[in-house]
Amino acid sequence: MSIKNILIEMKNMSELMVDLAYSAVLFNSKDAAEEVLKLENKVNSMNYEIKKESLVAARSYEDAEKLTALLEVAEAAESIANAAKDLADLVITGFKPHPVFKMVMSESDKMIVRVSVELDSDLANKTLGELLLVNRTGMRVIAIRRGDSWIYGPDKNTLILPDDTLLLKGTEAGADLLEKLASATCSLEDIPDELEEDED
Amino acid sequence: MSIKNILIEMKNMSELMVDLAYSAVLFNSKDAAEEVLKLENKVNSMNYEIKKESLVAARSYEDAEKLTALLEVAEAAESIANAAKDLADLVITGFKPHPVFKMVMSESDKMIVRVSVELDSDLANKTLGELLLVNRTGMRVIAIRRGDSWIYGPDKNTLILPDDTLLLKGTEAGADLLEKLASATCSLEDIPDELEEDED
Incomplete structure (x- = not known):
């Protein structure tokens, strides 16, 4: 390197x-x-x-x-x-x-969550541009761990693969949704296309 | 406190x-x-x-x-x-x-810029929601210094005031644009409504 x-x-x-x-x-x-x-x-x-x-x-x-x-x-x-x-x-x-940590936490609208992408998850084999996770779930992928290597600041062309570990930042509600999507207990069709206007 | x-x-x-x-x-x-x-x-x-x-x-x-x-x-x-x-x-x-710093810099698509909002700037007295800076300039406001206090993680309802110091993160092109907007040497009408699709 x-x-x-x-x-x-x-x-x-x-x-x-x-x-x-x-x-x-x-x-x-x-x-x-x-x-x-x-x-x-x-x-x-x-x-x-x-x-x-x-x-x-x-x-x-x-x-x-x-x-x-x-x-x-x-x-x-x-x-x-x-x-x-x-x-x-x-x-x-x-x-x-x-x-006080709980109080700070409940006032912070942003949390980080780590999810593992299952083989049959709707996230697998799609680009971030196709998934539109920010609009749909309020969660932004900040990094991806793939085996031993990391992808930082992924963009809309970044492809998610099965077994990827995604680190996402967003709301607690979004975190729940992401865990379900990644573990394939919920599919993209179950959630609306747009949560709210994106200009945070 | x-x-x-x-x-x-x-x-x-x-x-x-x-x-x-x-x-x-x-x-x-x-x-x-x-x-x-x-x-x-x-x-x-x-x-x-x-x-x-x-x-x-x-x-x-x-x-x-x-x-x-x-x-x-x-x-x-x-x-x-x-x-x-x-x-x-x-x-x-x-x-x-x-x-090597220059090389790192030129590969990093994200930089931070600090701008002061002039009284006659198009940014003054508007909310972030009205300004749509992310879509228009590729720059996201990460913090605002107002006198001695700070606003972190502003949202679309945050109002920009004259004399605010904005810290923004984004591309070098966007940084130039923001400096012009803040110093009132360029107006919002001079720039297109949307740079590109937002899903980074």
Whole structure:
């Protein structure tokens, strides 16, 4: 993997981890917390890769100055990832949630949900453009885990495959719907075409 | 401010800071970096408030256990904010950007822009629902700074006022357009109603 791609991955992963970690705490979701721990390992090893690549690449003091900036960005990404991991750890170790979390949660209109796409789900083998999930369910796909790799910021041409794990952000009602769609206990025909106007 | 509201603010601010800080580094934007520094001060003082409130609130060991979780969440939010500040500091102190940043930037279809709404701008005194900025410009308002306070996750009923500072996320082309709209050098009539289908 090139330095460029490592950096893109570190940025995307650390941002996703923050999102996921807060969701894990507020909704006391072990699912989300486990996803954070998986990502944290990846971010750590990518930071190590960037350090190695940078040391090998430095040929002059000018190189070194630019590579320093790169190392600092990678270091900050790892710090962000570590802070997210601290949040996730609370959930994994079974913390006593403060009642205020429930209050924050119920006021937050946005939650993150993780669903697995079954083979016979209506989501399988369709593009996001075909599915129109935002309009139909109020849930936006923010990332897709396919085996060991991740797709961030998918667009309307992104194809959903069976066995994909989707991370979606949206309302609690939408989350229920998505779980049903992914597990094939409900089909697209069961839900209306449009929830409400989209301009959030 | 109640503990609940402090926690919501810390969560929202730290998430926004991560977004802004990466944008600041990749686009070498002092504007975005300065916004991060302002937010970091607020997050630090909110963490201090939460510590004080928690110490006062603890009446029993059971209280204390729950308050510990709260303190750890606040601490993690501050760590996230600090890491974002480290990124922003690079930009403020005038770092030598590594060429890879430009490459990452040009591949990222999403950037953050900050615009000030002039009195005679077409954006002023309209709701987001009326403006349909996502459809028209590809830019989504992620936060609004009004004087010293912030509005996060505005919805279609949110009214834009003159002197508001908008933080928007979207494409580089959209950013140019928004700057023109906000500074009243271009009006809504100059741009088409719809850029492209919205299902990202």
